[in-house]
Amino acid sequence: MLRIAAGRLTSSLRQAVQPRQATGAVALVQARASHGHHETDEEFDDRYEKFFNRPDIDHWEIRKAMNDLAGMDLVPEPKIICAALKACRRLNDYALTTRFLESVKDKCGPEVDKIYPYILQEIRPTLDELGISTPEELGYDQPELWLESPENIH
Amino acid sequence: MATSRALAALLRNSPKQLQVRSYYTVNKKHGNREVVGHGINGEPIYTDLADFPMPAIRYKEITPDLQALREKEKGDWKKLSIEDKKQLYRASFRQTFAEMEAPSGDWKGVLGITLLGVSFSLWFYVWLKHYVYPPLPITFDEEHRLAQLERMKLLDVAPISGKLKDL
Numbered sequence: 001m002l003r004i005a006a007g008r009l010t011s012s013l014r015q016a017v018q019p020r021q022a023t024g025a026v027a028l029v030q031a032r033a034s035h036g037h038h039e040t041d042e043e044f045d046d047r048y049e050k051f052f053n054r055p056d057i058d059h060w061e062i063r064k065a066m067n068d069l070a071g072m073d074l075v076p077e078p079k080i081i082c083a084a085l086k087a088c089r090r091l092n093d094y095a096l097t098t099r100f101l102e103s104v105k106d107k108c109g110p111e112v113d114k115i116y117p118y119i120l121q122e123i124r125p126t127l128d129e130l131g132i133s134t135p136e137e138l139g140y141d142q143p144e145l146w147l148e149s150p151e152n153i154h
Numbered sequence: 155m156a157t158s159r160a161l162a163a164l165l166r167n168s169p170k171q172l173q174v175r176s177y178y179t180v181n182k183k184h185g186n187r188e189v190v191g192h193g194i195n196g197e198p199i200y201t202d203l204a205d206f207p208m209p210a211i212r213y214k215e216i217t218p219d220l221q222a223l224r225e226k227e228k229g230d231w232k233k234l235s236i237e238d239k240k241q242l243y244r245a246s247f248r249q250t251f252a253e254m255e256a257p258s259g260d261w262k263g264v265l266g267i268t269l270l271g272v273s274f275s276l277w278f279y280v281w282l283k284h285y286v287y288p289p290l291p292i293t294f295d296e297e298h299r300l301a302q303l304e305r306m307k308l309l310d311v312a313p314i315s316g317k318l319k320d321l
Contacts, residue, residue: 131232
């Protein structure tokens with residue numbers, strides 16, 4: 001009795017499981033071999049531009065995106081910078097524009113003499129439209145204040 | 155059963171201060187500074203970092219003067235003067251990138267103290283040489299060393315052998 005029941009159970013289980021196992025294994029191999037979808041540079045730029053262009057972007061989100069960009073091995077494209085500056089305008093946060101431009105300049109690294117003038121030239125219409133001054137116009141390309149390092153304040 | 159119900163009622167009625175969110179939190183230390191982001195670790199703290207430039211809170215607390223400037227900021231930015239813009243920047247951030255990355259000049263002190271140590275050791279060696287060590291043995295002068303060389307040649311110590319062209 002028990003053996004008959006067990007035999008039926010096994011055969012029904014085998015039918016239920018085996019076909020699925022086979023397709024599952026094939027799918028798994030494909031997924032592993034393809035290493036997922038690689039984002040091209042254009043897709044990356046579009047993604048960030050779209051993110052900054054969101055009409056309901058808030059202070060947390062804009063800072064998250066800017067901090068992420070600052071942590072990557074790249075200098076953001078001028079179109080991303082323009083979208084970010086317009087997002088700052090919608091949030092009425094002027095300080096963020098200066099900070100972001102400083103961060104972009106910092107990202108240029110040793111190639112700052114070549115990349116930064118190009119970026120300024122590309123974003124100049126947006127700067128003029130929104131009334132944004134570059135860090136240089138604010139005198140922030142040179143240190144303005146000397147401040148005690150927080151490491152030395154006890 | 156009765157105990158657990160009483161405990162639940164106690165928890166419900168306990169004052170808000172007793173409900174500690176986390177032991178390590180620095181919550182409530184930022185005063186009335188605006189929390190504007192997640193920050194580097196989710197805590198409302200301020201740090202100036204070039205690779206993480208937007209901290210979780212604004213640097214300055216909101217004052218009536220600043221509030222007035224904030225209202226002005228909501229209008230056209232072309233009407234903001236350079237001074238206004240700088241004040242807004244300093245309200246949100248403590249240091250500019252140029253200040254963050256300015257050289258500290260610490261290397262001068264480090265080099266100075268290192269050279270002091272080196273010159274002290276050299277003078278200490280001179281003092282040892284003068285007052286502590288005995289004079290070198292007489293065999294260290296040139297005459298004795300040349301005599302030693304002659305003896306080595308006569309005794310054929312460490313000879314160089316073979317044909318001249320192979321050397």
